[in-house]
Structure formats: C-alpha cells, structure tokens
Amino acid sequence: xxxxxxxxxxxxxxxxxxxxxxxxxxxxxxxxxxxxxxxxxxxxxxxxxxxxxxxxxxxxxxxxxxxxxxxxxxxxxxxxxxxxxxxxxxxxxxxxxxxxxxxxxxxxxxxxxxxxxxxxxxxxxxxxxxxxxxxxxxxxxxxxxxxxxxxxxxxxxxxxxxxxxxxxxxxxxxxxxxxxxxxxxxxxxxxxxxxxxxxxxxxxxxxxxxxxxxxxxxxxxxxxxxxxxxxxxxxxxxxxxxxxxxxxxxxxxxxxxxxxxxxxxxxxxxxxxxxxxxxxxxxxxxxxxxxxxxxxxxxxxxxxxxxxxxxxxxxxxxxxxxxxxxxxxxxxxxxxxxxxxxxxxxxxxxxxxxxxxxxxxxxxxxxxxxxxxxxxxxxxxxxxxxxxxxxxxxxxx
Numbered sequence: 001x002x003x004x005x006x007x008x009x010x011x012x013x014x015x016x017x018x019x020x021x022x023x024x025x026x027x028x029x030x031x032x033x034x035x036x037x038x039x040x041x042x043x044x045x046x047x048x049x050x051x052x053x054x055x056x057x058x059x060x061x062x063x064x065x066x067x068x069x070x071x072x073x074x075x076x077x078x079x080x081x082x083x084x085x086x087x088x089x090x091x092x093x094x095x096x097x098x099x100x101x102x103x104x105x106x107x108x109x110x111x112x113x114x115x116x117x118x119x120x121x122x123x124x125x126x127x128x129x130x131x132x133x134x135x136x137x138x139x140x141x142x143x144x145x146x147x148x149x150x151x152x153x154x155x156x157x158x159x160x161x162x163x164x165x166x167x168x169x170x171x172x173x174x175x176x177x178x179x180x181x182x183x184x185x186x187x188x189x190x191x192x193x194x195x196x197x198x199x200x201x202x203x204x205x206x207x208x209x210x211x212x213x214x215x216x217x218x219x220x221x222x223x224x225x226x227x228x229x230x231x232x233x234x235x236x237x238x239x240x241x242x243x244x245x246x247x248x249x250x251x252x253x254x255x256x257x258x259x260x261x262x263x264x265x266x267x268x269x270x271x272x273x274x275x276x277x278x279x280x281x282x283x284x285x286x287x288x289x290x291x292x293x294x295x296x297x298x299x300x301x302x303x304x305x306x307x308x309x310x311x312x313x314x315x316x317x318x319x320x321x322x323x324x325x326x327x328x329x330x331x332x333x334x335x336x337x338x339x340x341x342x343x344x345x346x347x348x349x350x351x352x353x354x355x356x357x358x359x360x361x362x363x364x365x366x367x368x369x370x371x372x373x374x375x376x377x378x379x380x381x382x383x384x385x386x387x388x389x390x391x392x393x394x395x396x397x
Contacts, residue, residue, distance in 0.1 A: 003026060003027055003028065003110070003112065004027070004028050004030060004057070004105075004108045004109070004110040004112065005022060005027040005028070005029055005030065005110060005112040005113070005114050005140060006030050006031075006032055006101045006102075006104045006105040006108065006110065006112070006113055006114065007019065007022065007029050007030070007031050007032070007056075007101075007114040007115070007116075008032060008034070008097050008098070008100075008101045008113075008114070008115045008116070008127070009031035009032060009033050009047070009051060009056075009059070009116075010033065010047065010116070010178075011033070011046065011047035011050040011051070012116075012176070012177065013154065013157055013158065013161075013168060013176075014116035014117075014118070014143055014157065014176070015031075015115075015116035016050060016054060016161060016166065016168075017116070017142065017143070017157040017160060017161055018114060018115075018116050018142045018143070019031070019051075019054040019055070019056060020054065020055075020160070020161070020164055020166070021142045021146075021160070022114060022140065022142060023055070027112070027114075027140075028057040029056050029057055029114075030056065030057050030058045030059070030060070030104060030108060031051045031056045031058070031059045031060070032059075032060045032061075032062060032097075032100050032101050032104045033047050033048070033051075033059070033060070033061045033062070034062045034064040034093065034096055034097040034099075034100040034101075035061055035062065035063055035064055035065070036064040036065060036068045036093040036096060036097070036180035036181050036182075037064070037065040037068060037180055037181025037182075037238055037241070037242060038178075038179025038180035038181060038182075038183075038184065039179060044061065047061070048061060053166070054166065060100075060104055062100040064093065064096045064097075064100065065181055065238035065239075065242075066236065066237070066238050067096055067099075068092070068093055068096055068180065068181050068182070068238065069181070069236070069237035069238040069241065070237070071095075071096070072092035072093065072095075072096070072182075072311075073092075073181070073182070073237060073238075073241060073277075073280075074225075074226055074237070075307065075325050075328055075329075076088075076089055076092065076277075076308075076311075077225065077226075077227070077280055077281060077284050078225050078284075078304075078325075078328040078329065078331070078332055079303075079304035079307050079308055079328060080281060080284060080285050080288065080300075080301075080304055081301060081304040081305050081307075081308050082308070083260065083308050083309070083312045084260045084261065086256065086258050086260065087256075087258045087260060087270075087272065087312075088182070088183070088254075088272070088274045088277050088278065088281070089182070089308055089311060089312060090178070090180065090182045090183045090184070090185050090272055090274060090277075091122070091123065091126065091178075091185075091311075091312065092182060092311060093180040093181070093182065094123055094126045094127060094130070095126065095130050095311075095316045097127075098113075098126075098127060098130040098131055098134075101113055101115075102131070102134060102135075102137070105137070111136065111137050111138055112137070112138045112140060113131055113137050113138065113139055113140070114139075114140040114141070114142065115127045115139075115141055116141075116142070116143055117141060117143060117144070118143045118144065118147065118153065119141075119143070119144040119147045120147075120264070120266065121262070121264070121268075122262050122263045122264065122268070122312070122313075122314070124141065124144065125263045125264065125313065125314040126313075126314040126316070127139075128141075128314075129314040129315065129316075129317075130314070130316055130317065133316075133317035134317070143157075154188070174188055174189040174200060175187065175188040175189050175191070175200065175201060176188045177203070179203065181238055181241055181242065181245075182241075182274060182277050183203075183204075183245070183254065183272060183273050183274030183275070183276075183277055184203030184204055184272065184273045184274075185270050185271070185272045185273075186201045186202075186203060186270060186271040186272075187268075187269070187270045187271075189201065191257075191269055191270065191271055192269065194269065197257065197271050201271050202271075202273075203271075203273045204245060204249040204273050204275060205249050205252045205253070205254065205255040205273045205275060206249065206250055206251070206252050207252065208252060208345065208346070210250075211250070211251050211252055211345040211346075212250060212251065212345075215342055215343065215344045216247060216248070216250075216251055216342065216343050216344075217340060217341065217342045217351075218230060218231055218244075218247060218279070218340070218341050219231050219232065219338055219339070219340050219341075220279075220280070220283045220338065220339050220341065221337075221338045222283075222284065222287055222335055222336055222337055222338070222339070223336055224332045224333065224335060224336065225284065225288070225329075225331075225332030225335040226332075227240055227241075227280055227283070227284070228240075230243055230244070241276045241277065241280065242276070243276070244275065244276030244277075244279050244280060245275050245276035245277075246276075247275075247276075247279075248275035248276060248278065248279045248343060248348065249273070249275040249276075251275075251343045251344070251345045251346070251348075252275075252345055252346050253275045253278055253279060253343055253345075253346065253347065253348050254273055254274040254275035254276070254277065254278035254279070255271070255272070255273045255275075256271070256272050256273075257269070257270075257271055257272075258270055258271075258272055263312070263313045263314060278348060279341055279343075279348050282341060282348050282349070282350055283339035283341055283350055284335070284339075285350075286339055286350030286353055287335055287337050287339050287350075287353055287355060288332075288335050290353060290355065290357075290358045290359065291334050291335055291336075291337070291355055291357040291358055291359060292331065292334075292335075293359070296331055300328075300331055303324050303327050303328065304328070306320070306324060307321060307324045307325065307328065310324075334357040335357075336355055336356070336357060337353060337354050337355025337356070337357065337358075338353065338354050338355070339352070339353045340352040340353070
C-alpha cells in the first residue's frame with residue numbers, strides 16, 4: 001500500500017521531477033502549491049494542470065498572499081534592510097510554503113514531507129529548519145538524493161521526465177525561477193557561469209527600450225509603518241503590493257544582479273526583480289528617517305540586519321526573531337503619513353512626504369535659519385569637539 005507524502009509543489013522542473021521519483025518509491029504524492037502572489041490565474045491553472053498530468057493523488061492550492069504580507073512583508077519593510085545590503089529577501093515565502101504543507105500533512109494523517117530543494121542551495125536549510133522547528137517529521141528531498149549519483153542534476157531531471165512522457169518547458173531548461181508577491185529570482189544558465197544575464201533571464205521588469213516615455217508618480221499612505229493606501233485608495237496589503245509590482249515593473253524598477261554569501265558557504269549569484277517592494281521600501285525609509293530620532297535611525301539598522309540574517313539563513317522560528325520584531329514594531333509607533341514616489345525608469349525616489357510627526361523645529365531650518373545665536377553655536381562646537389581638540393593640542397609637535 002502506498003504511503004502518503006505531501007510535496008511542496010511549484011510546477012517547475014525540480015518539483016515536477018519529484019512526483020514520479022517519489023511515486024516509483026512507493027509514495028502516494030499529495031501536492032500543495034502555496035500561491036504567494038507571484039503567478040497570474042493562467043499560471044496558477046497551469047500548475048494545477050501540471051500536478052494532474054503527473055498523476056498526483058491530490059492537489060491543493062492555498063492562497064498565501066495575505067499571510068505573506070502580515071508575517072513577512074510588514075516586518076521586512078519595518079527592518080528596511082537587504083541581506084548584505086543588497087538582496088531584498090525574496091525568499092521569505094518559503095516558510096509560508098512549509099506551513100501550508102504541514103497543514104495538509106496533518107489533514108492526511110501523515111508525518112512525511114517532501115521538497116524539491118537541491119543540496120547546494122539555501123532553500124534546503126530554510127525548509128528543513130522550519131519543519132524541524134514544528135515537530136517530528138520525516139523529510140524527503142529527492143533532488144538531494146539524486147545528487148549523490150549525478151553531478152548534472154538538471155539534465156538528469158529533464159531526461160528522467162521526458163523518458164516518462166512529461167515535457168519540460170524551454171525556460172525551465174536554463175533557469176531556476178521563483179516568483180511570489182515580493183518579486184522574481186532567476187538562477188542557472190549563464191548567471192551561474194558568472195556571465196552577463198541573457199534576455200531569457202528576465203521576469204516582470206521591462207527593458208529600458210520599453211519604458212513609458214512619461215514619469216510615474218504614486219502616493220503611499222502609512223499607518224504605524226504599514227502601507228495602507230495607494231493614491232488615497234485603501235487596500236489590503238497584498239493587493240497594494242501587487243499593484244505596485246505592476247506599476248513599477250513597467251519602468252524597470254527593482255531589478256538587480258546579486259552576488260553574496262550563502263548560508264552553506266558558497267557564493268550565490270542571482271538576478272532578482274522586486275519592483276513593488278523596492279518602491280515600498282523607498283517610501284517607508286523616507287518617512288521613517290523624518291519621524292524617528294537620530295538615535296533610533298542610527299541603532300535600528302543593527303536590529304534590522306540581524307532580523308534579515310535570521311530569516312535568510314533559516315531561523316524563522318528562533319525566538320530572537322520575535323524579540324527583534326517587538327523592537328521593530330515599537331519603532332513604528334509614529335511612522336504615519338504619506339509619501340509621493342516618482343520614477344522616470346530604473347530607479348525610484350521619494351519626492352515629497354507629509355506627516356504630523358516630522359521632527360521639525362518651529363524656529364529653525366537646516367542651513368537656512370535658526371532660533372539660536374552665534375555665541376550658542378560656537379559654544380556647542382567647542383564642547384562637542386573638546387576631546388579631539390585637546391588631543392591635538394597635547395600632542396602637537
């Protein structure tokens with residue numbers, strides 16, 4: 001009798017390969033696709049069709065957009081930092097995928113979970129640690145298993161599927177593609193060979209030749225650091241981010257080529273596109289810098305970087321993450337107001353903002369006017385620089 005196993009499924013090459021591989025080893029495969037906002041209705045239907053043609057025992061599609069916003073986007077925007085100062089943490093949906101898979105496994109009464117992560121990447125760490133943090137589960141990773149015998153795993157997977165009558169989309173032959181509400185990541189092909197990305201390595205962002213001729217302006221409204229409106233229209237967070245993705249992708253905003261240190265010690269290289277998230281982070285930072293104190297703005301990045309590292313490296317359920325989020329939430333008490341963003345293509349700027357909490361002095365404007373005298377300014381400079389001045393005087397030759 002077949003044993004039930006739940007496979008986190010995306011319809012791509014790796015997870016498609018996992019289905020017949022597991023079936024041939026006696027598993028009844030139940031697939032779960034967590035739709036975290038990166039696919040349209042046609043692609044979503046295509047993933048469901050892919051599962052059916054592979055002969056799964058059952059398939060479940062879960063709407064993960066609202067949860068992704070609440071549990072990942074909000075604290076990520078509050079943090080305002082990218083991993084190693086660059087990568088905007090587009091992998092955050094992995095933990096939500098695990099949640100969906102575990103819930104389905106509980107419904108089926110099985111303790112077996114499978115994923116399509118490779119033995120060379122970071123996602124295996126995120127999946128495995130997230131599963132282990134939530135109970136005693138059996139984890140099956142077919143791609144890691146075949147890597148014990150095959151070095152060119154993608155070619156092997158393609159051949160394996162084609163020999164069993166399952167086609168492989170041309171794009172999947174060259175790249176590993178991940179899409180969610182946060183954006184798109186692409187790896188493989190010439191990207192892994194440290195060469196310039198080809199035209200096939202493009203997701204949502206339009207190339208420069210296709211940017212609109214006129215500029216784009218939008219206004220974002222924030223309450224306690226959370227974006228709640230777009231051009232004065234109240235929207236749920238996941239809907240707002242989806243709209244920002246569409247607007248700013250047309251202008252090529254948020255596309256980057258990132259090289260950095262992975263969890264497992266290798267250097268990773270990916271193309272990423274995060275048009276909406278880039279716009280959101282730009283707006284939030286502009287507002288936050290105007291309403292937080294100097295000491296908050298100086299200290300907060302240290303907390304933010306640690307939060308980002310924990311999420312990136314798989315420690316989503318470590319208690320330190322919750323501790324850091326308590327600090328981040330506290331820092332957002334007065335991050336309220338509106339920010340106007342503008343792009344003419346490629347980058348985005350916060351060109352105007354309004355908030356009742358901007359730290360403005362009533363009688364002074366930087367470099368323009370002041371409500372203190374010259375003597376006060378000179379006295380401040382003398383005391384502020386006393387230590388360095390004394391050192392120079394004492395040690396002057």
